[in-house]
Amino acid sequence: MYLSEMSKEELMSFKNENVKLYDDFKAQGLCLNMARGNPCKEQLDLSVDMLKVFDDGQFMSSCGSDVRNYGLLDGIPEAKKLFSDMIGVKEDEIIIFGNSSLNAMFFAVQTAFNKGVLGGKPWSQCDKIKFLCPVPGYDRHFKVTEFFGVEMINVPMTSTGPDMDMIEKLVAEDESIKGIWCVPQYSNPDGIIYSDETVKRFAALKPKAKDFRIFWDNAYCIHHLTDSPKYILNILDEAKKAGNEDIVYIFGSTSKITFPGAGVAVMGGSKANIDDLKKYLGISIISYDKMNQFRHVKYFGTFENMLEHMKKHMAIIAPKFQLVCDKLKAEIAPLGIGSWTEPKGGYFVSFNAPNGCAKRIVQLCADAGVTLTGAGATFPYGKDPEDKNIRLAPTYPPIDDLAKAMELFTICVKIAAAEKLLEA
Amino acid sequence: MYLSEMSKEELMSFKNENVKLYDDFKAQGLCLNMARGNPCKEQLDLSVDMLKVFDDGQFMSSCGSDVRNYGLLDGIPEAKKLFSDMIGVKEDEIIIFGNSSLNAMFFAVQTAFNKGVLGGKPWSQCDKIKFLCPVPGYDRHFKVTEFFGVEMINVPMTSTGPDMDMIEKLVAEDESIKGIWCVPQYSNPDGIIYSDETVKRFAALKPKAKDFRIFWDNAYCIHHLTDSPKYILNILDEAKKAGNEDIVYIFGSTSKITFPGAGVAVMGGSKANIDDLKKYLGISIISYDKMNQFRHVKYFGTFENMLEHMKKHMAIIAPKFQLVCDKLKAEIAPLGIGSWTEPKGGYFVSFNAPNGCAKRIVQLCADAGVTLTGAGATFPYGKDPEDKNIRLAPTYPPIDDLAKAMELFTICVKIAAAEKLLEA
Numbered sequence: 001m002y003l004s005e006m007s008k009e010e011l012m013s014f015k016n017e018n019v020k021l022y023d024d025f026k027a028q029g030l031c032l033n034m035a036r037g038n039p040c041k042e043q044l045d046l047s048v049d050m051l052k053v054f055d056d057g058q059f060m061s062s063c064g065s066d067v068r069n070y071g072l073l074d075g076i077p078e079a080k081k082l083f084s085d086m087i088g089v090k091e092d093e094i095i096i097f098g099n100s101s102l103n104a105m106f107f108a109v110q111t112a113f114n115k116g117v118l119g120g121k122p123w124s125q126c127d128k129i130k131f132l133c134p135v136p137g138y139d140r141h142f143k144v145t146e147f148f149g150v151e152m153i154n155v156p157m158t159s160t161g162p163d164m165d166m167i168e169k170l171v172a173e174d175e176s177i178k179g180i181w182c183v184p185q186y187s188n189p190d191g192i193i194y195s196d197e198t199v200k201r202f203a204a205l206k207p208k209a210k211d212f213r214i215f216w217d218n219a220y221c222i223h224h225l226t227d228s229p230k231y232i233l234n235i236l237d238e239a240k241k242a243g244n245e246d247i248v249y250i251f252g253s254t255s256k257i258t259f260p261g262a263g264v265a266v267m268g269g270s271k272a273n274i275d276d277l278k279k280y281l282g283i284s285i286i287s288y289d290k291m292n293q294f295r296h297v298k299y300f301g302t303f304e305n306m307l308e309h310m311k312k313h314m315a316i317i318a319p320k321f322q323l324v325c326d327k328l329k330a331e332i333a334p335l336g337i338g339s340w341t342e343p344k345g346g347y348f349v350s351f352n353a354p355n356g357c358a359k360r361i362v363q364l365c366a367d368a369g370v371t372l373t374g375a376g377a378t379f380p381y382g383k384d385p386e387d388k389n390i391r392l393a394p395t396y397p398p399i400d401d402l403a404k405a406m407e408l409f410t411i412c413v414k415i416a417a418a419e420k421l422l423e424a
Numbered sequence: 425m426y427l428s429e430m431s432k433e434e435l436m437s438f439k440n441e442n443v444k445l446y447d448d449f450k451a452q453g454l455c456l457n458m459a460r461g462n463p464c465k466e467q468l469d470l471s472v473d474m475l476k477v478f479d480d481g482q483f484m485s486s487c488g489s490d491v492r493n494y495g496l497l498d499g500i501p502e503a504k505k506l507f508s509d510m511i512g513v514k515e516d517e518i519i520i521f522g523n524s525s526l527n528a529m530f531f532a533v534q535t536a537f538n539k540g541v542l543g544g545k546p547w548s549q550c551d552k553i554k555f556l557c558p559v560p561g562y563d564r565h566f567k568v569t570e571f572f573g574v575e576m577i578n579v580p581m582t583s584t585g586p587d588m589d590m591i592e593k594l595v596a597e598d599e600s601i602k603g604i605w606c607v608p609q610y611s612n613p614d615g616i617i618y619s620d621e622t623v624k625r626f627a628a629l630k631p632k633a634k635d636f637r638i639f640w641d642n643a644y645c646i647h648h649l650t651d652s653p654k655y656i657l658n659i660l661d662e663a664k665k666a667g668n669e670d671i672v673y674i675f676g677s678t679s680k681i682t683f684p685g686a687g688v689a690v691m692g693g694s695k696a697n698i699d700d701l702k703k704y705l706g707i708s709i710i711s712y713d714k715m716n717q718f719r720h721v722k723y724f725g726t727f728e729n730m731l732e733h734m735k736k737h738m739a740i741i742a743p744k745f746q747l748v749c750d751k752l753k754a755e756i757a758p759l760g761i762g763s764w765t766e767p768k769g770g771y772f773v774s775f776n777a778p779n780g781c782a783k784r785i786v787q788l789c790a791d792a793g794v795t796l797t798g799a800g801a802t803f804p805y806g807k808d809p810e811d812k813n814i815r816l817a818p819t820y821p822p823i824d825d826l827a828k829a830m831e832l833f834t835i836c837v838k839i840a841a842a843e844k845l846l847e848a
Binding site for chain 1: 460462472475476478490492493495531567571572679684685686704706707708713716
């Protein structure tokens with residue numbers, strides 16, 4: 001029976017039952033964290049052999065440089081080869097950064113503010129800078145643009161990607177719109193795979209601002225949860241076909257392939273874009289950690305081996321995603337008090353509670369010892385206009401803990417939904 | 425006989441002799457690089473055992489976090505302990521960054537521009553920002569402030585540090601002066617050790633700008649070339665005594681202790697400063713490479729062991745510095761055509777040619793296959809007003825190559841000096 005069809009008495013009794021279950025949970029003194037997309041210990045263990053690759057005492061890059069020393073600011077050639085295969089660009093269309101793709105994105109935005117994009121006016125000298133933000137989205141993207149005082153405009157997500165009609169219209173009209181944040185393969189948090197049409201429309205965008213850039217954060221490009229993944233189209237290829245190759249900055253990293261704190265991050269784009277950004281790279285750093293780049297190259301050898309490696313991740317985490325979806329299907333679906341995604345990859349399940357319930361649910365969970373991503377975090381400025389979206393991150397907890405956390409979560413959804421209906 | 429005492433004929437003949445020697449060198453087809461302070465292969469080999477510390481499979485920090493995962497944005501507690509000893513601050517007065525202290529400095533300047541210093545007005549909203557630059561100094565410092573459009577003011581170095589009379593006067597008068605670049609222990613390139621009085625005067629500075637900061641780049645804090653090093657005073661301690669503890673940002677790294685591209689960089693300062701900067705750290709990165717932090721901690725254990733380790737560096741590079749100084753003493757001193765420092769630590773010998781000769785010398789060397797730091801690089805905007813300073817970096821080349829390079833260098837100095845006198 002849907003909760004919305006219950007009488008006030010039925011709702012009261014439903015709520016009381018669940019409050020009793022909730023109190024039992026609270027008494028257990030749980031302490032679980034599902035806030036961030038952290039890999040679990042078993043995933044971290046997968047890459048530990050990477051730490052032995054220097055046992056051979058071989059530190060020379062193919063270009064004749066010792067990776068232990070300074071130099072090779074934009075990366076060692078071997079890493080350019082490996083990671084250009086990963087993000088779908090050529091070896092002269094990539095920069096190898098340190099351990100953080102967020103840092104690469106910050107660098108790109110900051111350089112645009114200080115020096116402009118490809119010879120354009122520095123954004124810091126413009127009256128107003130706006131970014132389009134498909135929502136729900138990734139909180140850390142929004143924090144970067146918020147830091148620089150960018151005005152962020154919400155764009156709704158659909159099952160094929162962001163609302164392209166709206167995007168095409170806005171960028172054609174408003175020269176102050178300079179960018180958009182995208183996670184095209186397994187969007188964060190919805191797990192949406194941008195359709196071929198969406199990618200083509202992005203690649204063919206004709207923004208009024210010549211220095212408009214798509215920030216294409218392909219964080220989960222090979223992070224599949226099925227054996228037969230669907231890949232997005234290569235946006236740089238599509239942009240080249242459309243005579244529009246400078247429109248996109250592509251980002252990726254091995255944070256969730258090897259080690260979250262000690263992976264390798266990369267940025268790709270047209271040679272013109274990459275050459276322009278390289279001019280400023282050496283202002284803030286002498287060189288990135290080339291030993292870690294070489295570690296990755298020696299360990300994986302080829303992109304194909306990285307893909308094999310990702311199957312081991314899938315084996316560990318796919319059952320966790322299954323558990324989350326099963327639990328929601330069993331407990332929430334029959335009551336009609338929520339909808340969610342069943343992602344084919346990435347790191348999240350995006351749950352939509354009844355309007356006005358997300359904050360309450362997250363608070364109830366927290367009070368009983370389960371930390372979720374803050375309600376609102378998936379929207380610019382932390383403001384979910386309908387207070388309904390909650391990002392669930394199932395990878396980190398052991399599966400038994402996850403089962404408990406999901407039991408608690410569904411109880412909290414039930415309580416909050418009942419409270420909301422009783423208020424009405 | 426001093427070159428300045430020679431007759432025109434003697435000068436011509438002296439020059440011709442040296443041009444002949446120079447041409448012989450050129451015919452050898454040398455290819456040596458003394459441009460940057462790069463450690464040599466033997467130095468890099470000193471730390472290779474650090475790469476084995478994870479053979480024990482132990483990745484847990486004392487705080488219970490797995491260093492392989494996200495988290496601990498400001499560093500693992502063990503690294504805070506080790507490196508706070510190194511730069512002379514407390515464990516809550518330090519941030520552990522990635523592999524680059526230059527990156528930490530850039531972060532500090534950029535945060536000041538975007539968010540202000542300790543609640544002050546963002547520098548980007550000020551009409552004019554100026555920095556004091558003791559000269560000769562470090563080119564990469566100057567590039568950071570140049571990037572942000574800062575006006576740089578030269579301050580002469582003395583044998584006890586920068587001209588403190590000038591600094592005190594300027595900062596007291598001009599509110600737009602917001603910072604100064606310092607390398608206090610073995611200054612780059614002069615190798616000057618700031619005297620106790622200099623440090624105390626820095627610590628007691630009363631700038632008109634409340635958000636003035638000393639950028640105290642203690643890059644060579646334990647990089648000695650003698651067995652009985654003289655240490656500079658602890659500036660944060662002195663600043664606290666003067667009721668002035670917020671005036672200084674301290675930087676350091678292991679780039680020249682372990683690996684230049686894969687070391688650990690740190691920043692220290694008053695708790696107020698550090699807490700303020702920590703607020704913005706997470707905008708541009710999720711966490712730095714904690715595995716590398718832990719690698720350093722596991723390898724060294726204590727600061728005392730780091731000091732022992734540095735003696736091995738000294739054993740390798742001190743003879744190279746000796747060779748440079750010996751060669752200059754033998755070839756240049758008798759002719760009165762240059763002066764230089766005999767550093768007790770650090771990475772450079774600073775050579776002052778006769779005015780107007782530096783560019784010519786660097787060009788002559790380059791044409792014969794020896795790359796030096798560009799003339800002018802040690803001054804803001806790359807402009808040495810007297811065109812005389814050349815930074816020699818003796819650590820990288822094998823000692824036989826270094827001997828050759830120095831022979832060539834002295835020949836080039838002789839040619840350039842003779843040319844200059846013949847012009848007059």
